Amino acid sequence: xxxxxxxxxxxxxxxxxxxxxxxxxxxxxxxxxxxxxxxxxxxxxxxxxxxxxxxxxxxxxxxxxxxxxxxxxxxxxxxxxxxxxxxxxxxxxxxxxxxxxxxxxxxxxxxxxxxxxxxxxxxxxxxxxxxxxxxxxxxxxxxxx
Amino acid sequence: xxxxxxxxxxxxxxxxxxxxxxxxxxxxxxxxxxxxxxxxxxxxxxxxxxxxxxxxxxxxxxxxxxxxxxxxxxxxxxxxxxxxxxxxxxxxxxxxxxxxxxxxxxxxxxxxxxxxxxxxxxxxxxxxxxxxxxxxxxxxxxxxx
Amino acid sequence: xxxxxxxxxxxxxxxxxxxxxxxxxxxxxxxxxxxxxxxxxxxxxxxxxxxxxxxxxxxxxxxxxxxxxxxxxxxxxxxxxxxxxxxxxxxxxxxxxxxxxxxxxxxxxxxxxxxxxxxxxxxxxxxxxxxxxxxxxxxxxxxxx
Amino acid sequence: xxxxxxxxxxxxxxxxxxxxxxxxxxxxxxxxxxxxxxxxxxxxxxxxxxxxxxxxxxxxxxxxxxxxxxxxxxxxxxxxxxxxxxxxxxxxxxxxxxxxxxxxxxxxxxxxxxxxxxxxxxxxxxxxxxxxxxxxxxxxxxxxx
Numbered sequence: 001x002x003x004x005x006x007x008x009x010x011x012x013x014x015x016x017x018x019x020x021x022x023x024x025x026x027x028x029x030x031x032x033x034x035x036x037x038x039x040x041x042x043x044x045x046x047x048x049x050x051x052x053x054x055x056x057x058x059x060x061x062x063x064x065x066x067x068x069x070x071x072x073x074x075x076x077x078x079x080x081x082x083x084x085x086x087x088x089x090x091x092x093x094x095x096x097x098x099x100x101x102x103x104x105x106x107x108x109x110x111x112x113x114x115x116x117x118x119x120x121x122x123x124x125x126x127x128x129x130x131x132x133x134x135x136x137x138x139x140x141x142x143x144x145x
Numbered sequence: 146x147x148x149x150x151x152x153x154x155x156x157x158x159x160x161x162x163x164x165x166x167x168x169x170x171x172x173x174x175x176x177x178x179x180x181x182x183x184x185x186x187x188x189x190x191x192x193x194x195x196x197x198x199x200x201x202x203x204x205x206x207x208x209x210x211x212x213x214x215x216x217x218x219x220x221x222x223x224x225x226x227x228x229x230x231x232x233x234x235x236x237x238x239x240x241x242x243x244x245x246x247x248x249x250x251x252x253x254x255x256x257x258x259x260x261x262x263x264x265x266x267x268x269x270x271x272x273x274x275x276x277x278x279x280x281x282x283x284x285x286x287x288x289x290x
Numbered sequence: 291x292x293x294x295x296x297x298x299x300x301x302x303x304x305x306x307x308x309x310x311x312x313x314x315x316x317x318x319x320x321x322x323x324x325x326x327x328x329x330x331x332x333x334x335x336x337x338x339x340x341x342x343x344x345x346x347x348x349x350x351x352x353x354x355x356x357x358x359x360x361x362x363x364x365x366x367x368x369x370x371x372x373x374x375x376x377x378x379x380x381x382x383x384x385x386x387x388x389x390x391x392x393x394x395x396x397x398x399x400x401x402x403x404x405x406x407x408x409x410x411x412x413x414x415x416x417x418x419x420x421x422x423x424x425x426x427x428x429x430x431x432x433x434x435x
Numbered sequence: 436x437x438x439x440x441x442x443x444x445x446x447x448x449x450x451x452x453x454x455x456x457x458x459x460x461x462x463x464x465x466x467x468x469x470x471x472x473x474x475x476x477x478x479x480x481x482x483x484x485x486x487x488x489x490x491x492x493x494x495x496x497x498x499x500x501x502x503x504x505x506x507x508x509x510x511x512x513x514x515x516x517x518x519x520x521x522x523x524x525x526x527x528x529x530x531x532x533x534x535x536x537x538x539x540x541x542x543x544x545x546x547x548x549x550x551x552x553x554x555x556x557x558x559x560x561x562x563x564x565x566x567x568x569x570x571x572x573x574x575x576x577x578x579x580x
Contacts, residue, residue, distance in 0.1 A: 016486075021310065027307075036173070055167055065215070076487070076491075078485055162345070189368075196307045196367055200307070201314065201366075319464055322464045353460070357503060360501045361498070
């Protein structure tokens with residue numbers, strides 16, 4: 001019996017001055033922007049479906065249905081944040097991501113982020129096409145569910 | 146048997162151009178900023194403990210432990226968003242808020258937002274002082290838990 | 291000889307936690323967002339031409355041609371910022387605003403902000419219609435030029 | 436007679452969904468954030484004086500005195516923006532940058548951005564130390580002034 005190892009998508013962000021608040025740590029809202037940007041990068045780089053192609057040319061979108069994040073430790077100015085994305089659940093129209101944030105191996109946060117495919121014109125949910133679904137499959141993690 | 150009616154804290158936000166994305170709806174990250182701003186307003190106006198007094202003078206903070214939001218319907222440019230805050234759970238150091246977003250009576254989102262009192266100097270959790278706790282009590286909702 | 295006094299458009303902003311940076315003062319970028327929001331409010335409230343009507347219904351926009359700001363003194367958490375807008379120059383397609391930021395009577399910044407009317411469909415500049423121009427006239431300041 | 440060629444500092448930014456507005460182009464405020472981030476990167480990478488070292492350890496800052504930007508053409512989702520920074524004027528306490536934004540060789544904007552060295556504790560201007568000044572010298576451009 002063969003088993004395909006899940007491949008997380010990994011990208012990095014440098015913590016800048018503008019991300020930080022008067023307490024000297026990253027303002028939590030910026031983490032959601034990074035999680036969303038990580039999903040955008042994954043679509044473009046891992047799936048080959050850029051947000052420009054998706055939104056502008058095909059008039060499709062993946063609006064957020066539900067999102068949340070648990071924060072373990074603060075991030076600080078100058079930190080190099082590593083984001084690791086896997087798919088916890090691949091539904092008919094929806095994708096539920098897990099995005100983990102780490103700095104130097106230390107867990108900073110864990111986000112779950114659920115989006116669903118929609119037509120921007122009809123505002124209706126659409127099933128994820130089979131070719132996209134096939135490209136997403138390697139990122140589905142049994143553990144994350 | 147007496148029953149104390151829960152008083153939600155209510156504040157409003159106008160949906161501006163800068164809140165919206167290329168799909169013409171509010172970029173979800175801005176809702177977290179509004180939820181956090183609503184909590185800040187509640188501290189200042191309802192509890193009488195401004196963020197300036199808290200952070201700058203008393204060197205205390207309420208960092209976010211856990212937050213999440215379910216999105217029901219998109220918000221659009223020009224919408225007048227009504228935010229309603231109640232406390233779902235008042236812990237020893239932590240407060241778990243429920244913040245509901247509505248436009249013209251229609252539910253747009255429901256956020257749960259958990260923060261915990263911390264010393265900015267020692268980075269340690271602190272119990273919420275009794276006088277603050279007393280002022281918070283009217284906002285605790287049995288239903289929201 | 292009669293003289294029509296210029297009427298500045300005035301609106302206020304509360305300086306929140308999320309506007310401030312690790313130095314404890316407003317991150318300058320947020321002032322540009324406030325200046326732009328002040329222009330948006332002026333269009334809606336003073337001119338009666340909301341950004342929703344403008345962008346979504348009429349497919350018109352006022353993109354920024356040129357903007358700049360001189361910063362005199364920092365703003366801090368909890369400050370109540372008063373924004374005063376006048377028109378320094380009303381061109382054929384363009385409007386050059388002056389937006390002054392004050393806290394408790396103290397000048398904090400002075401922005402000049404030039405926008406020009408454009409069709410979102412053709413991406414071409416358009417002359418400002420006479421009826422809009424007439425409503426803008428009372429805000430034109432001789433001194434500001 | 437020898438002439439030392441000015442070396443611009445170059446860094447790139449990918450235009451993301453979150454940078455764009457309902458008109459489908461980059462919301463101008465985000466360009467100021469990118470210009471400021473470019474200055475931050477230059478301090479860390481070109482001068483060897485990171486913002487963490489500067490703000491947190493040495494309690495110094497370079498607040499913005501004056502900034503402005505001329506916008507030539509809009510940027511769109513998916514654009515790869517190249518930022519080129521030179522120093523137009525190196526004063527005693529102040530640095531006036533020119534930051535040019537280009538996509539595929541086309542000029543998008545030109546910002547001038549003036550900052551001045553300050554003690555975060557005394558809130559007073561300080562002269563730029565000789566060792567930092569020496570490292571900044573190669574970025575001073577005669578043409579940009």
